[in-house]
Amino acid sequence: MHPCWTWQLEQRIPSRTQAAEQIIDALLAQLEAEKWDSREVFGVHMAVEEALVNAIKHGNKEDPSKSVRVLVQTSPRQLRVEIVDEGAGFSPDQVPDPTSPDLLNKPHGRGLMLMHSYMSHVQYKGRGNELVMVKTRG
């Protein structure tokens, strides 16, 4: 663990959305123990939930032979989340804006927007299957 991080959790989870629950619970418990503001905890919960569902459903397409690697790290000032799936990846720039008038009533495309809104930094790397998100405490 790099010295700037005071806590970390690394896990490889199967491609089932229920598998994300345990790691999210552990992360939220850690943020509460570190006395993060409840609204920031809510935002982190939303961003990580959406990111993991994207990796499992859209990345790995719930293929049981594929897994998702998750690394979460905290410091007194920051949270860093790394999520890597085994899918083909995607170009975030190609995802249409779900708030445009013609897409507002379409039932998809909001997860990425919520991640950007609640986290300080969101970046897809590699072929678009490696996500890094950072949240700086307010």
Added chain:
Amino acid sequence: MAVHRRIEVMNLSGSAGEVALVRFLDRKIIDAANIQELGDELFALVEKEKKQNLILNFNSVEFLSSAALNKLIMLDKKVKAAKGKMRLCNLRPEIYEVFVITRLNQLFDIKPNENDALAGM
């Protein structure tokens, strides 16, 4: 009478007819299977039980994912297709913020409480 596992439904008399008041039984609407079941129960209110006017009370809801928002968008379409009305009420500030971020506050009719939601229905 339909069996509901994810919602509780009460029938109210509105000024313009019957209104189904829906309360959610899950504090956190996250699990994919539960969201599927929630959608099925909500859609059945409109499609099978022929409820035209719905009030969704979010008082007990502490968290919901975008998959749950998608079900609400689909429900809204079904209600509009049946020429009914749907209103949401009692959203906690952090839940309301999710609707603001996604601009779904422009798509849905959101009221502060049940009385305001029932007015004119």
